[in-house]
Amino acid sequence: MATRGERWLLELMADRARRLLDPSIVLVILEADRELHVVAASPERAARARVVPIEGSALGTIYRQGKPLAFERPLGAQADWLRELGLEAGPALIQPLETGQPGGGMLVAVRREESFRDADMSAFAALAANLTQRLAAERLAEQERLRYGVQQRERERARWARELHDDTVQGLGALRMTLANARDSGDPQQVLAAADQVIEGLNREVVSIRHLITELRPAALDDLGLEAALAALARRAQDVYGLEVALELSLPAQAQEQEGRLDGELETTIYRIIQEALSNASRHAHATRADVRVFVREGDLVVEIQDNGSGIEHPERLLQGAREARESSAAQPGKGVEAQESAERRYGGYGLPGMRERAELVGGELQLESQPGRGATVRLVVPLAQLGA
Ligand SMILES: Nc1ncnc2c1ncn2[C@@H]1O[C@H](COP(=O)(O)OP(=O)(O)OP(=O)(O)O)[C@@H](O)[C@H]1O
Ligand SMILES: [Mg+2]
CATH class of the missing domain: 3.30.450.40 (GAF domain)
Structure with missing residues (x-):
């Protein structure tokens, strides 16, 4: 009403x-x-x-x-x-x-x-x-606002669907092929060897699906809070990408008063931005180490993810592209998801526009700094005044 x-x-x-x-x-x-x-x-x-x-x-x-x-x-x-x-x-x-x-x-x-x-x-x-x-x-x-939220959810689903397709479905397909080839060979020895190989492969797939489920909605974020959820995220980044993650958290005073908890939406925002930054650092930049820091500076809550990867040539252009992709649907409300998706395809990924959008929805800003060969830093800055301090 x-x-x-x-x-x-x-x-x-x-x-x-x-x-x-x-x-x-x-x-x-x-x-x-x-x-x-x-x-x-x-x-x-x-x-x-x-x-x-x-x-x-x-x-x-x-x-x-x-x-x-x-x-x-x-x-x-x-x-x-x-x-x-x-x-x-x-x-x-x-x-x-x-x-x-x-x-x-x-x-x-x-x-x-x-x-x-x-x-x-x-x-x-x-x-x-x-x-x-x-x-x-x-x-x-x-x-x-509602429509934008719906679009955002659709895009996220598309992303997880892609992840499931690229990793899990492809992996399972390869295992099936191994097994089918062994059976067709008619050689019991080969079937036995294939069975061993497939069991090992299935174990890997189970682990990867478990990771995916945790990433879809980390239970730790609801139950144990940001710090525990980030520690688990850091461990998974190590397992999955071989990325060494150093975590350093000092939350603002109002979080300490509430048993280390921040506003739920803000916690999710921080978690998702760190998650995406770590995934980008290892997938695109072949980073081996990332430093994640959460701290307060001059009335802002700052979340920084610094990697030692290959860096980005024009970070400002990349971020600008992400901004245009994110704004394209706001500028053409009638065009909906298709317009937005085509703008995103032109730009590349879903990661940066999503990080940007999340940052803005909590009243903050996303920054990206980098030089080729010197790694990259993704930074979320949220004025503490926005946290209802
Ligand atoms: N830490 C980084 N170091 C080097 N390049 C990066 C880094 N983060 C992002 N990039 C570059 O920015 C591009 C856009 O990143 P973005 O996360 O938006 O998309 P994506 O990772 O390619 O796809 P998606 O996130 O949708 O899976 C990447 O393709 C990559 O070229
Ligand atoms: Mg990405």
Whole structure:
């Protein structure tokens, strides 16, 4: 019915209406599930969270009329709708809200004594129009945010699918071939040898699928926290890529107060960025060592991954390419996943755009520094103010 952002906006508008018209109470009411919900009120405690069914109520009848109404001195049945809202009868104004969604709403102002004048009514109507407009804009922005989240998940799935295909399916295919060739040879000796080879291969595949499962959602991140999850990630980087990883964590004070935990989204962001940076360092740069540091510097939380690999010739161009890939769908909202994916294909990978996006979603920035032959440094910088400090 109303998201947190919308509620905030509606509260703001209710407060503004109260300042403007000086009524005792302003309510914002929205329709949901054939009921009328008071989603915002000024003062805040007034009638907020009250729900009135549309069917069979006086308020519902007024709502269905869908037109502005002014009540001078509502008495008897005329004041039923006010009672349904738990309000005392008094001079009142109603403006319908066209939210553009299924169902609309109403803006209600009630005074104790003094009647509303014509000037009040037109000011109230203008306010309702403004509220409607801003609500529509907020809903559009919310849809964009949702869609972007969905796209991001789709891209991540595509990535894991590729990983499964390239590693696991190919590996299993090779094992099947070994076994089939041995059988076709008709030589029992060869079949036995192949069986040994295949068992060993299957063990490797099991280990690799286990790694993949852990990487999809590291249980340690939920259960044991960032430090333990990163230690496990470092061990796997050693096992899988032969990359030696040195970890150095000093978390900000607010994390220490919460048993070493940061905000869940931020922990995931830090983990995923380190994970991608380690994978890039060994896959592309043939690094043998990476230094991972998490620390606080001048009011920022800094996460740094420095590798000793082959380095990058134009890190700024690479990052710029990643930015364009990431922004292409924001610039062309209608084009959706395809536009974004084609931009990413032009640019290359999914890794850097993903890191960048994650950094920005927690209010931070991603930096990439490198020189050919001198390794590369990926850095996430998040202002501590963003952590609700
Ligand atoms: N640490 C690094 N050292 C050297 N080159 C790097 C490093 N990190 C990234 N690169 C270069 O940047 C390119 C883009 O990296 P990115 O992670 O975005 O894509 P990818 O790793 O190729 O694919 P994906 O991450 O989608 O599997 C890489 O192909 C590589 O050429
Ligand atoms: Mg990558």
